[in-house]
Amino acid sequence: MRMLINVAETVVADALRGMAAAHPELRVDVENRVITRSDAPVAGKVALVSGGGSGHEPLHGGFVGPGMLSAACPGEVFTSPVPDQMVRAAAAVDSGAGVLFVIKNYTGDVLNFDMAADLAEDEGIQVAKVLVNDDVAVTDSLYTAGRRGTGATLFVEKLAGAAAEEGMPLERVEAIARKANENSRSFGVALSACSTPAKGSPTFDLPAGELELGVGIHGEPGRERRAMMTSREIADFAVDAVLEDLDSHDPVLVLVNGMGATPLLELYGFNAEVHRVLGERGVPVARTLVGDYVTSLDMAGTSVTLCRVDEELLRLWDAPVRTAGLRWGM
Amino acid sequence: MRMLINVAETVVADALRGMAAAHPELRVDVENRVITRSDAPVAGKVALVSGGGSGHEPLHGGFVGPGMLSAACPGEVFTSPVPDQMVRAAAAVDSGAGVLFVIKNYTGDVLNFDMAADLAEDEGIQVAKVLVNDDVAVTDSLYTAGRRGTGATLFVEKLAGAAAEEGMPLERVEAIARKANENSRSFGVALSACSTPAKGSPTFDLPAGELELGVGIHGEPGRERRAMMTSREIADFAVDAVLEDLDSHDPVLVLVNGMGATPLLELYGFNAEVHRVLGERGVPVARTLVGDYVTSLDMAGTSVTLCRVDEELLRLWDAPVRTAGLRWGM
Numbered sequence: 001m002r003m004l005i006n007v008a009e010t011v012v013a014d015a016l017r018g019m020a021a022a023h024p025e026l027r028v029d030v031e032n033r034v035i036t037r038s039d040a041p042v043a044g045k046v047a048l049v050s051g052g053g054s055g056h057e058p059l060h061g062g063f064v065g066p067g068m069l070s071a072a073c074p075g076e077v078f079t080s081p082v083p084d085q086m087v088r089a090a091a092a093v094d095s096g097a098g099v100l101f102v103i104k105n106y107t108g109d110v111l112n113f114d115m116a117a118d119l120a121e122d123e124g125i126q127v128a129k130v131l132v133n134d135d136v137a138v139t140d141s142l143y144t145a146g147r148r149g150t151g152a153t154l155f156v157e158k159l160a161g162a163a164a165e166e167g168m169p170l171e172r173v174e175a176i177a178r179k180a181n182e183n184s185r186s187f188g189v190a191l192s193a194c195s196t197p198a199k200g201s202p203t204f205d206l207p208a209g210e211l212e213l214g215v216g217i218h219g220e221p222g223r224e225r226r227a228m229m230t231s232r233e234i235a236d237f238a239v240d241a242v243l244e245d246l247d248s249h250d251p252v253l254v255l256v257n258g259m260g261a262t263p264l265l266e267l268y269g270f271n272a273e274v275h276r277v278l279g280e281r282g283v284p285v286a287r288t289l290v291g292d293y294v295t296s297l298d299m300a301g302t303s304v305t306l307c308r309v310d311e312e313l314l315r316l317w318d319a320p321v322r323t324a325g326l327r328w329g330m
Numbered sequence: 331m332r333m334l335i336n337v338a339e340t341v342v343a344d345a346l347r348g349m350a351a352a353h354p355e356l357r358v359d360v361e362n363r364v365i366t367r368s369d370a371p372v373a374g375k376v377a378l379v380s381g382g383g384s385g386h387e388p389l390h391g392g393f394v395g396p397g398m399l400s401a402a403c404p405g406e407v408f409t410s411p412v413p414d415q416m417v418r419a420a421a422a423v424d425s426g427a428g429v430l431f432v433i434k435n436y437t438g439d440v441l442n443f444d445m446a447a448d449l450a451e452d453e454g455i456q457v458a459k460v461l462v463n464d465d466v467a468v469t470d471s472l473y474t475a476g477r478r479g480t481g482a483t484l485f486v487e488k489l490a491g492a493a494a495e496e497g498m499p500l501e502r503v504e505a506i507a508r509k510a511n512e513n514s515r516s517f518g519v520a521l522s523a524c525s526t527p528a529k530g531s532p533t534f535d536l537p538a539g540e541l542e543l544g545v546g547i548h549g550e551p552g553r554e555r556r557a558m559m560t561s562r563e564i565a566d567f568a569v570d571a572v573l574e575d576l577d578s579h580d581p582v583l584v585l586v587n588g589m590g591a592t593p594l595l596e597l598y599g600f601n602a603e604v605h606r607v608l609g610e611r612g613v614p615v616a617r618t619l620v621g622d623y624v625t626s627l628d629m630a631g632t633s634v635t636l637c638r639v640d641e642e643l644l645r646l647w648d649a650p651v652r653t654a655g656l657r658w659g660m
Contacts, residue, residue: 002521002538002630004596006560006603014561014599021605022586022598022618057594077595191332208332230336231344256352261591263627264387265407266334268352269344273336275351288352292622297593298630300332327657 008197012054012076019061023324026064027092033081034089035061036071041095046164046173047071049089050102050157052109053078055196055297056217059153062325068161069102069323077196077297078218080108086116090125098126098170100177102156104149105133128170130177132156134186134305136245137214137222148216151257151294151305152184155317158326162319176316180307185246187238188222188303190215192261194296213237217259217296217303231266235273238304243281251286252306253317254278258292259301267291270302286314293325338527342384342406349391353654356394357422363411364419365391366401371425376494376503377401379419380432380487382439383408385526385627386547388655389483396660397651398491399432407526407627408548410438416446420455428456428500430507432486434479435463458500460507462486464514464635466575467544467552478546481587481624481635482514485647488656492649506646510637515576517568518552518633520545522591524626543567547589547626547633561596565603568634573611576636581616583637583647584608588622589629597621600632616644623655 005011013030020028027036041047050060051073060072071089075081090099099120103113110131117127134152141148160177168176190212193202203219206212211229214222229237256271258264271290278285286309294303309317320329335341343360350358357366371377380390381403390402401419405411420429429450433443440461447457464482471478490507498506520542523532533549536542541559544552559567586601588594601620608615616639624633639647650659 002558004521004561004564004592004600004630004632006562006599011595011599014602015595016598018586018598018601018603018605018620020602021615022601022620054595055593057598062594191334228332231334232336234334256348260593261628261630262334263385263590263625264392264622265341265345265384265627268346268348268387269336269341270334271348271352272344272350273348275348285351290348290352292594295593297595298591300334300591300628302334322658328652329660 003197005197011197012074032088033074033085034071034092035064036089036092037065040070040093043095044097045095045167046097046170047093047095047099048102048157048161048164049086049093049099051081051086052104053080056295058325059294063157063323065323066330067165067319067321068157068326077198080112083112083116083119086113087119090120091123094125098128100160100170100173101127101129102177103129103131104153105131105146106143107145126170128174130156130174130181132181134181134184135216136185136187136241141216142220150188150217151186151255151303152181152307154255154293155184155253155307156180158321159313159316162316180313183308184305185242186303186305187241188215188301189213189234189238190219190259190299190301192300193219194299196297215301217294219296219299231270232273235270235277239274239277242304242306246306246308248308249282250308251284252308254285254288255293255305256290257294257303257305259299260292260295261298261300262302264291267302274304287317333527335527341527342404362418363404363415364401364422365394366419366422367395370400370423373425374427375425375497376427376500377423377425377429378432378487378491378494379416379423379429381411381416382434383410386625389624392655393487393653395653397495397649398487398653398656407528410442413442413446413449416443417449420450421453424455428458430490430500430503431457431459432507433459433461434483435461435476436473437475456500458504460486460504460511462511464511464516466515466517466571471546472550480518480547481516481585481633482511482637484585484623485514485583485637486510488651489643489646492646495649510643513638514635515572516633516635517571518545518631519543519564519568520549520589520629520631522630523549524629526627545631547624549626549629561600562603565600565607569604569607572634572636576638578638579612580638581614583639584615584618585623585635586620587624587633587635589631590622590625591628591630592632594621597632604634617647
């Protein structure tokens with residue numbers, strides 16, 4: 001086991017203590033596992049709450065801050081957080097303007113956020129929900145009915161977060177989140193499996209020299225397994241899989257996301273190929289983000305997410321943001 | 331080989347094309363391998379040029395931008411750039427106020443930057459140089475006479491970059507860079523080896539269940555090899571190795587750096603342990619940065635760098651910076 005940990009049981013709590021130490025601009029409730037903006041609730045503004053299993057960092061805790069999430073609830077590694085965390089987060093950040101739950105489409109997350117929404121409403125908090133389901137690789141998967149929620153989560157959280165920061169009311173923030181999700185598609189590729197602390201060994205078997213096309217962010221099986229392909233071939237396959245489902249010649253935001261163990265040097269090289277394919281297919285690129293944003297522990301690989309944008313979404317993308325994981329303009 | 335590449339020969343050029351595509355705010359000369367701020371030369375201001383072998387991204391290209399480097403010269407993977415790149419970079423960014431070369435202490439880098447300094451001065455460019463040699467693990471190593479330059483490079487580039495941005499003259503910028511290096515110490519730990527594209531397999535042999543204490547950023551041997559340790563034990567060992575050489579109770583900047591393949595979840599957990607040790611040793615922490623900044627391709631592991639700061643260095647650390655890899659306040 002090549003892990004920088006104490007024991008598997010304390011990995012999430014240890015990470016939260018480390019986040020608290022590194023980021024005095026956040027409030028980190030280690031015991032209850034809730035990370036909030038330290039200035040929450042922000043008077044008159046809608047709050048955004050997200051969360052999910054740990055192991056995808058910087059998602060979600062690294063996206064808490066002005067211009068993005070108001071709070072995040074980390075579960076155990078690859079395990080949904082519980083409704084109590086979500087209700088606590090909602091209560092901590094609600095200013096009275098309401099709360100939007102951003103939910104990746106995994107069965108556990110959906111059930112728990114649904115329950116949390118009911119409980120929060122019982123406490124007088126107005127809650128709206130948006131489901132992220134951008135992964136075109138497969139319908140129905142190991143932990144999902146319908147499409148999985150992956151890289152588009154970053155776009156939904158950034159764009160809706162900017163809308164909330166602008167002071168839009170809950171129904172408008174929800175509409176922006178929905179629009180961001182509906183215009184986003186992703187496709188992921190694994191070059192190696194990942195190892196969870198609890199298991200201590202790879203969660204699935206991927207022989208060296210093979211790759212998994214269409215992998216999920218927990219190593220869920222994809223569309224097919226092939227002998228190793230070049231960066232050029234992978235970009236063709238992944239971008240075409242996305243464009244098959246997002247037929248568009250409008251400008252897009254591009255996320256070339258690292259799964260965790262793939263060097264940034266390689267991700268930038270892959271980005272060159274992604275831009276090449278998009279150029280060949282006549283899809284203009286508005287903005288590009290390259291790096292580890294929605295990860296799967298130590299998995300090697302990448303995913304491509306495209307988000308079709310109009311003027312409104314582009315303005316919201318460019319709006320200032322100040323989080324541990326994404327930061328510009330403030 | 332689990333790499334997201336086309337062929338080993340084009341890895342650096344491919345990455346530069348990908349950087350150019352992702353960052354229109356940079357000028358990327360793919361053919362000559364020079365990355366510059368697009369607004370360079372900036373009238374009246376000192377320029378900072380750095381560079382070194384590729385494979386350590388975001389270092390150095392990811393640190394080009396307002397408030398940090400004016401230009402970076404990437405060599406082949408783990409191979410020094412050539413003097414011609416450095417001279418070209420210096421000429422592209424010199425406003426007449428002079429250029430500071432930031433050089434990590436590796437024999438090839440030192441020789442080539444020395445030669446480049448002579449050539450640039452022949453062209454009428456005033457050049458100062460600062461050597462980064464912060465790694466306390468070993469004196470003299472595979473590619474180094476004296477101590478290796480590792481994580482402190484980020485501090486030197488950020489602090490001297492802020493000084494240049496403030497309009498300080500060359501000798502003051504050089505003095506800040508020297509002060510940053512003299513007050514910085516690092517110690518690295520490998521949990522796995524890294525694989526270069528050219529070799530396609532691990533560059534050294536580190537059996538699962540063992541770690542290398544004091545490893546260099548190219549996988550150079552460290553002080554000793556041991557059976558796997560906990561995050562807590564590694565933090566004790568690494569921080570004490572640094573503090574043995576940096577006897578101080580002044581505030582420090584902390585960099586908990588990922589080598590490439592260690593999940594951010596683990597790095598944050600490790601950061602909690604680093605803060606614990608520092609607390610026990612009576613060293614106050616001024617600021618903390620956690621993430622992959624000075625990497626070794628797909629190596630698993632971490633390094634700790636401490637930089638002792640006074641009011642001046644802390645002000646320069648907090649000054650705005652806008653690069654692909656570090657960004658705040660602008």
